[in-house]
Amino acid sequence: MKLKGKLILLTGASGGIGQAIARRLAAQGARLILVGRSTQQLNALARELHVLVNEGFILQADITSRNGRETIRTALLALQEPLDALINCAGVNLFGMLEDNDPDAIEQLIATNVTATILLTQLVLPFLNKNSGRIVNIGSSFGGLGYPGFSAYCASKFALRGFSEALRRELSDSPMQVAYLAPRATNTSLNSDAVYAMNRELGTAMDEPEVVAAQLESMLSAPRMRDRNIGWPERLFVRINSIFPRIIDNALRGQLPVIRRHAQSLPEPAATETQANKVSIRLS
Ligand SMILES: NC(=O)c1ccc[n+]([C@@H]2O[C@H](COP(=O)([O-])OP(=O)(O)OC[C@H]3O[C@@H](n4cnc5c(N)ncnc54)[C@H](OP(=O)(O)O)[C@@H]3O)[C@@H](O)[C@H]2O)c1
Structure with a gap:
């Protein structure tokens, strides 16, 4: 789809990723x-753009x-x-232990990420x-990999992925298209200081919002949209998780003490213990 002149409704436009998407589009x-x-x-943002x-x-x-x-x-009726x-x-x-x-x-969180998103999509569909x-x-x-410290957030994004998949199939006999774009950890105010500190300690990569915006633009511009997971090795881990979840269970078990410490804002243990808690798998 060529983007010039297209009318696009963007929620979350005041946020880090939303602003980057708005600039790009x-x-x-x-x-x-x-x-x-x-x-x-x-x-x-409206003034700037x-x-x-x-x-x-x-x-x-x-x-x-x-x-x-x-x-x-x-507004859409008008x-x-x-x-x-x-x-x-x-x-x-x-972020925090359940x-x-x-x-x-x-x-x-469920009201925003799941219920409101589904209801808004239903409302917008006729337009x-x-x-x-x-x-x-x-x-x-x-949304493809359950991560300790984010159980409700993961539940919401798993739900959103299921919603996207079902709606895509529901509309598959029409020219309309539905896709799901999964960023990995991204530098925005969605993440608390504790999340930033944890990601630093675990060596988890964090993208700039512009990376997500570029992926979104390329997805929208393609003749046929396909679901995308941003980031390597995150894409691989999501795939492994869907086939062999025990492998990911074991890897994340090794990260759990670090995750729990940040989730509960506990003091850092002795350096040697911190090192021992580091594992080779990195997720975001
Ligand atoms: N940052 C990450 O690490 C990351 C990673 C993967 C996926 N994501 C996803 O990317 C999306 C954007 O996140 P972000 O990082 O840009 O977060 P952000 O900077 O915190 O922005 C969140 C946006 O959602 C809007 N919002 C929240 N509750 C709302 C409500 N009840 N009604 C209307 N708008 C509401 C906010 O509006 P106001 O600010 O005006 O309230 C803001 O525009 C989210 O769906 C998030 O789950 C983010």
Whole structure:
């Protein structure tokens, strides 16, 4: 799909990855509907990208609320032209051992990453171009591989992957396309200081948001979209996990003391013990 002039609705536009995607798509001449909660961030981005001049607009909406989603429906009704693509990028994270997680934070995470994303997709579907409309759901490596310290987040991204797969098959007798893009750990404020510290200690690679944006653009531009996992060796680990999960169980068992220490903000043990806890497998 050529991006010039295409009308694309992007959630999570005020976030690290969303902003990078918006810049990338705007540079290709796409018209953007930027959705987020932070008006300040959205306004700044819209000014930078001349979104308003280019016939796009911003929408301040909390997608977990009925009102927020209705704001989006009202705007799409007023448009009177079909959308070319929906990119579901809004999401939240939760790092910590399950027993320490705040139950409200778990509810909010599922409400945002799963329920709101599904409901918004359902709402937007009738507005998508029936001959060429595309949906991209931004998942995670953790949507293909359960990782300690992120159990609720992993559950949400596994759910999103299943949703994407089922919807892709549901629409397979139409020209519309659905795909799932799974970034690995990325440098944005989604990750707490504890996650950054843990990734440093484990040697886990972290991408810049522009890497995700470039993958998204290449996915959208391709005649046929395919699901993508970003990063090597993450892609391999996700594949191994789907066939031989015990191998990954054992590797992550070795990382568990480090993960638990960061998840619980415990003091660092003696250097020798830290070294012993390091294992050769690196995931994000
Ligand atoms: N960063 C990573 O390591 C990483 C790795 C893999 C996958 N991902 C996925 O990539 C996506 C973007 O993450 P990011 O790293 O860019 O995170 P981020 O910088 O924290 O941005 C999150 C975005 O989601 C929006 N959002 C959250 N809750 C919302 C709600 N209830 N209603 C509307 N918008 C809401 C935020 O809006 P406001 O800021 O305006 O509230 C913000 O635009 C997420 O789906 C995330 O799971 C991230």
